[in-house]
Amino acid sequence: MEKVRVRFAPSPTGPLHLGGVRTALYDYLFAKNQGGEFVLRIEDTDTARYVEGAEDYIEEALEWCGIIADESPKKGGKFAPYRQSERRDIYDRYTEEILKTDYAYIAFDTAEELDAIRAEFEAKGDVFSYDNKTRNLLRNSLALSEEEVQKLLAEKTPYVVRFKMPIDRTLNLVDIIRGNSSVNTNTLDDKVLVKNDGMPTYHFANIIDDHEMEISHVIRGEEWLPSLGLHTLLYEAMGWEAPQFAHLSLILKPDVSTLINKENIDSITKSFTEEFVTKNSQFSFDESAAIIKSFFSEVKSPRFKSMLNENDKDNEITASVKQFLKKGLSGKLSKRDGDKFGFPVFPLDFKDLSTGNISKGYRENGYLPEAFINMVALLGWSPADDKEILTLDEMAKEFDLNKVHKAGARFSKEKSEWFNHQYIQFKSDEELLQILKNSDLHLNIEDEKLLKIIHLMKERATFPKDIYENGKFFFEAPTSYDEKASKKAWNEETSAILAELASNLEGAEFNAENLKQVMHDFVENKGLGIGKVMMPLRLALVGELKGPDVPDILELIGREESISRINNAINNFK
Ligand code: GLU
Numbered sequence: 001m002e003k004v005r006v007r008f009a010p011s012p013t014g015p016l017h018l019g020g021v022r023t024a025l026y027d028y029l030f031a032k033n034q035g036g037e038f039v040l041r042i043e044d045t046d047t048a049r050y051v052e053g054a055e056d057y058i059e060e061a062l063e064w065c066g067i068i069a070d071e072s073p074k075k076g077g078k079f080a081p082y083r084q085s086e087r088r089d090i091y092d093r094y095t096e097e098i099l100k101t102d103y104a105y106i107a108f109d110t111a112e113e114l115d116a117i118r119a120e121f122e123a124k125g126d127v128f129s130y131d132n133k134t135r136n137l138l139r140n141s142l143a144l145s146e147e148e149v150q151k152l153l154a155e156k157t158p159y160v161v162r163f164k165m166p167i168d169r170t171l172n173l174v175d176i177i178r179g180n181s182s183v184n185t186n187t188l189d190d191k192v193l194v195k196n197d198g199m200p201t202y203h204f205a206n207i208i209d210d211h212e213m214e215i216s217h218v219i220r221g222e223e224w225l226p227s228l229g230l231h232t233l234l235y236e237a238m239g240w241e242a243p244q245f246a247h248l249s250l251i252l253k254p255d256v257s258t259l260i261n262k263e264n265i266d267s268i269t270k271s272f273t274e275e276f277v278t279k280n281s282q283f284s285f286d287e288s289a290a291i292i293k294s295f296f297s298e299v300k301s302p303r304f305k306s307m308l309n310e311n312d313k314d315n316e317i318t319a320s321v322k323q324f325l326k327k328g329l330s331g332k333l334s335k336r337d338g339d340k341f342g343f344p345v346f347p348l349d350f351k352d353l354s355t356g357n358i359s360k361g362y363r364e365n366g367y368l369p370e371a372f373i374n375m376v377a378l379l380g381w382s383p384a385d386d387k388e389i390l391t392l393d394e395m396a397k398e399f400d401l402n403k404v405h406k407a408g409a410r411f412s413k414e415k416s417e418w419f420n421h422q423y424i425q426f427k428s429d430e431e432l433l434q435i436l437k438n439s440d441l442h443l444n445i446e447d448e449k450l451l452k453i454i455h456l457m458k459e460r461a462t463f464p465k466d467i468y469e470n471g472k473f474f475f476e477a478p479t480s481y482d483e484k485a486s487k488k489a490w491n492e493e494t495s496a497i498l499a500e501l502a503s504n505l506e507g508a509e510f511n512a513e514n515l516k517q518v519m520h521d522f523v524e525n526k527g528l529g530i531g532k533v534m535m536p537l538r539l540a541l542v543g544e545l546k547g548p549d550v551p552d553i554l555e556l557i558g559r560e561e562s563i564s565r566i567n568n569a570i571n572n573f574k
Pocket of ligand 1: 008009010011043202206218219220221224
């Protein structure tokens, strides 16, 4: 059996998004599952779309995820180079070869000429396509005489190489995930294989490299499914065996009802309205915002979807808003969704050097790579027994392309946070200590104390920074007391009770176990309900009625600070 070799072949046209990470991950998991090799190839033949920094970004992102290539531009390998821009001589060789077959021809039509023809077609209500019906009317080696072609070549007239799509053939396409389908070649056009600067287009370079690099399986996004007919024929033209194909479904936008709440409805309304009025400048911002907000306030109601679909008595603006929301809330997950709803769609922050814009990354938002990659893996694949928590190695053991879903996978912000919470729990206190120390929180506290705080707070943390944010009272005294909590916890007797407790604390040994005993005895001796002491004490220490056990808090902040916080509260409630 041939060796399994799978490649991830991104174009450096921007940062890798969630969909790209998932493709890379499935490529990797499949290769590892089969005992094969995983190759990273950079497809940078489209110089017009090249984005500075994108290649480095892709490599860094994959590394952060733990998706390590066996061969790559940086690592090299037996099929190097792995950057298409460095493989020009290989493509030149195959360009010559395909031109000797009946599957390709050269075409001299300039962009202006093609624009003019396109306009002519449009004027007649037709759509122009360079294909087996039109190619004989255009300026190419099939339509022109041999002398004319030779003359144009002698004059150094620029030309492209086009694929000669066979007439009326039905192609059977095989896809591991989608099953079989067919396409008639009359619906396909004569794609450019080599541009007039001699550089191959994606289609040609891609199949040459997959062949040269001995790729056995092509796993990629479904946006490439329409190219499968052409690719199949290109393999036929070159006389090569085609790899097996698997096209992954889309990652879909999250369910809005899980994203909009009282706290964020105004800011989400604002960003939707900004986009709406940019596209519909006839409507005012305020009026549009009011309508959009009225829809968003119904987002949790079961009627929400049908509300957007009813359109009996709508005025013009409401009808437009409904159209806009219907489109904007369904379909493919986009970068803008991340911006609007406040979740990252990229693995790492990406700074666009031309605009200075920063797109948010999972890494910088406090996600652990293990959690991120686990979440991504389950967007479209279900392991046996519907297991949810798997390490990369476990995923590789279980991965099965036959179990990858045909339908689109809905992204969920809640679920990604759930994964992170789980993985925080798997971390040891020491590991979390290192993460917090390397974060931008700049905590000024001894390791020993921080470790204890981590131990007490990690259970409720979704992100490492939550340990600090939910436990700020460990670092500083409260500056105010929650109103509702104060009403509940403090009455006229409280000051006297806490003052007496404070004096008991003066002489007590300050460890949680002993403090628990001290308070127990105190409550017992005074014949008080436990809540009468614990609640106001917690309020004095924390500022609200939350946090871990009170004796643990007392031990950690220490005698002096504890007593000072009790006195502060007594003064405050005088
Ligand atoms: N360069 C293509 C992309 O960025 C690769 C598609 C493929 O995997 O064939 O999507």
